[in-house]
Amino acid sequence: MTFLPAIPLTGLVGWRVFQESAPRQQEVFERQPLVQKNVAHFRENASTALTAADLVADRRLLSVALGAFGLEEEINKRALIRRVLEEGTIERDAFANRLNDKRWRDFAETFGYGDGVGARVLSPAFQESIISRYLERAFEASVGEVDTDMRLASNFRREALEIANGEDVDRVGWFEIMGQRPLRAVMEAALGLPTSIGTADIDQQRDLFADKFQNVFGVDSLSALRDPDVMDAVLQRFFLQSELQNGPSASTPGAAALSILSGPSSNSLQAANLFNSNLI
Numbered sequence: 001m002t003f004l005p006a007i008p009l010t011g012l013v014g015w016r017v018f019q020e021s022a023p024r025q026q027e028v029f030e031r032q033p034l035v036q037k038n039v040a041h042f043r044e045n046a047s048t049a050l051t052a053a054d055l056v057a058d059r060r061l062l063s064v065a066l067g068a069f070g071l072e073e074e075i076n077k078r079a080l081i082r083r084v085l086e087e088g089t090i091e092r093d094a095f096a097n098r099l100n101d102k103r104w105r106d107f108a109e110t111f112g113y114g115d116g117v118g119a120r121v122l123s124p125a126f127q128e129s130i131i132s133r134y135l136e137r138a139f140e141a142s143v144g145e146v147d148t149d150m151r152l153a154s155n156f157r158r159e160a161l162e163i164a165n166g167e168d169v170d171r172v173g174w175f176e177i178m179g180q181r182p183l184r185a186v187m188e189a190a191l192g193l194p195t196s197i198g199t200a201d202i203d204q205q206r207d208l209f210a211d212k213f214q215n216v217f218g219v220d221s222l223s224a225l226r227d228p229d230v231m232d233a234v235l236q237r238f239f240l241q242s243e244l245q246n247g248p249s250a251s252t253p254g255a256a257a258l259s260i261l262s263g264p265s266s267n268s269l270q271a272a273n274l275f276n277s278n279l280i
Contacts, residue, residue: 052085068133088114100179164225
């Protein structure tokens with residue numbers, strides 16, 4: 001039986017409750033036979049993928065490699081994947097550098113097939129780092145099977161923090177947010193921006209995001225996301241805006257409890273303790 005995370009509540013309260021149990025739930029997820037088989041196969045066979053063609057030819061290896069970067073849904077685009085890997089990232093016009101989605105650049109750079117140094121798959125430390133990334137993101141994908149917003153928030157907290165910590169955050173940060181659909185979805189919702197702004201000129205879009213970010217959160221740089229309070233404020237707005245647009249309705253799982261817990265005397269920590277006592 002496939003493991004599905006226990007997420008008894010939706011929305012902001014559900015997110016806070018889920019954070020309390022997520023580490024234990026991930027441990028259960030990682031013990032699934034299929035997940036263990038994928039990890040064992042990668043650990044035993046990654047060193048044989050000395051070329052991009054080798055990696056692309058082994059679907060199970062490739063599934064772990066792509067999953068480590070949140071690109072698992074692209075697994076059937078083998079020609080694109082091979083080109084991304086073989087051209088690397090050193091040349092400015094390399095294919096990965098011309099794609100809007102930064103995950104492809106990270107993927108190509110991390111594996112190193114086209115970057116002069118060559119494949120890094122022979123390193124046990126490299127193999128373990130990919131496995132660790134794969135497990136984290138595969139668990140998030142399982143969360144998304146239950147609640148898409150929870151997956152989006154988990155991904156945003158990690159990926160947006162990485163962007164905020166980048167040396168060029170003030171120059172390219174907004175372009176990286178806008179270029180990754182999951183990150184863009186969270187930020188658009190948190191700022192109350194319509195998806196239709198995607199039709200505007202790219203520089204105009206950046207200005208719209210940056211101006212609204214400053215107006216809503218009182219900070220003028222994405223580097224502010226390094227502050228846990230700012231990151232939490234963005235995710236709070238994301239969940240609250242999502243609830244305003246999508247519900248909850250009486251038919252939403254946990255809606256009655258959410259209504260009670262969201263009242264003026266509620267406490268999300270009490271909710272977390274209540275539900276954690278009944279989780280795995």
